[in-house]
Amino acid sequence: PLFLKSRGRTTINGQVNDYATVFVDGVRYGDLSSMRGIVTNQVQMIRYLGGPDAVTKYGMQYGSGAIEVFTR
Numbered sequence: 676p677l678f679l680k681s682r683g684r685t686t687i688n689g690q691v692n693d694y695a696t697v698f699v700d701g702v703r704y705g706d707l708s709s710m711r712g713i714v715t716n717q718v719q720m721i722r723y724l725g726g727p728d729a730v731t732k733y734g735m736q737y738g739s740g741a742i743e744v745f746t747r
Contacts, residue, residue, distance in 0.1 A: 691744060696729075696737055696741050696742070697708065698741055698743050700746055701743075713746075718747075720744075721743070721745075726740050
């Protein structure tokens, strides 16, 4: 989805992750396509963190945002 894509971010070396990173129970899980591997009946809650909130919680490399998935 385009609303998950960051806008206007660039770096000197050009290596920018345009989309949010997925975290499952606080552990980095992968990119958006990795969400297909999550068992849906185990999902308790999904939360989107925008760039500034994701940087505060997970670090500078997650400026494109983060999707937090909490399981049962």
